[in-house]
Amino acid sequence: MQNQAIQVKGLQKSYKELHVLKGVDFEVEKGCIFALLGSNGAGKTTIIKILTTLLKQDSGTATVTGFDVATEPVNVRQAISLTGQFAAVDDILTGRENLIMIARLRHLENPRQVAEDLLDRFGLTDAADRAVSTYSGGMRRRLDIAMSLVGKPQLIFLDEPTTGLDPEARLEVWKTVKELADNGTTVFLTTQYLDEAEQLADRIAILHEGKIIANGTLADLKKLFPPAKVEYVEKQPSLEDIFLAIVGKKEVKVQ
């Protein structure tokens, strides 16, 4: 079998006059965390929508887990899972019901057990039988990601997973993503936060004005800059460090 989870060649997409993708090429290896970096409106979500079969490209090809997204969407959908930009959870249902619903739609053997396991894994057992409308932003995002893991997809798409989250919830999501990759799931994530890509990703691609302008490991990308100069700077704690130190009830470390 091939080693590529995603192969994209010459992908183009326009919305009326707006030429969003102007020939995008990249590949994502199985089992790695791939971060697509770009500013707002760069076309990150458009790429995700094409790769998850929600949108058709104008030209170019994209294969996901070996299947063409345009001609074999059903096979693609079997293998992937999408966590969109806004937590795609049902507010009126409880956390447990949300998970059971997805497990049923994925036609799994024992939906209740699947839900139970994921609730446990994501620390949502206590809130399991509460309506999701009562959840905090971080809890919603955790449930959202848990719903994406139902049925153990090989490849999971996370579209700006930490946008709008407080620092603590952000660290929780990072931890979850790392664990996913440790278990062999391929993770494709988009972000506009540089530190997020730096923390999480094995490979980083930068999307700018409709094209990938840089693609490689963090070390590769660092080589694009002139060699580092040594300077002595007093390390001031960032506001994030201070916030986390004061709040500090949960110690979520991301290596």
Added chain:
Amino acid sequence: MNTHYFSDMSVMLGRSMRHIFRSMDTIITVTITPIAMMLLFVYVLGGAIQTGTDNYVNYLLPGILLMAIASGIAYTSYRLFMDMQRGIFERFHSMPIARSAPLWGHVLTSLVSNAISVLVIILVALLMGFRSSAGVLSWLAVTGILALFTLALTWIAVIAGLSATSVDGAGAFAYPLIFLPFISSAFVPTESMPSVVRAFAENQPVTSIVEAIRALLSGQPVGNNIWIALAWCVGIMLVAYVFAMRAYKKRM
């Protein structure tokens, strides 16, 4: 891949039922205005309205039911709009399930929630003295017409829900539909209206539907009205369905 179509549909329906039963306030909102209208017309205005029937509740009920359905489908539109906004539709569509299952889930929800509203209003009407001599077959026919009417309006609601750009817009299309029974034979016989209004009233869908249901409930011969009513319902439903599906494909 459609081997799971019915199990997918039942999951969607299950989700919808939970939505309905956990937000009973929507049923109350939908039924309260028609019930208030019914009270107003029967106990305040009804005495002065000459319908040629001795029981005004009997005369009024069919139109009130149509009003309730017209306001009920505003929620169908609203629910659909919210699903699209919140991204849960994208999640469904990126999963290996039938493409139209989420949409049909909303349509079934609309049928069930409107059926509940209609039942509530009929119960109130019974308390207000509504009586019917209709047999089982006639009641079945009434149920069928109301279900078709609900479906026809539901597909209009789907178009609105799919193409709206704001929550308010998603529900606004329902207002003219709620108002339509007033310019029909639902509240007063059309004979008393000025000729232009009368021509409109007698040839718009609500009148034939109201007349057909009224005849069925009072055990009168239904005549042509039932066929005109059915033609309107099926016609509106088919046209709205085609446009709704087109809008759906465009959005997905």
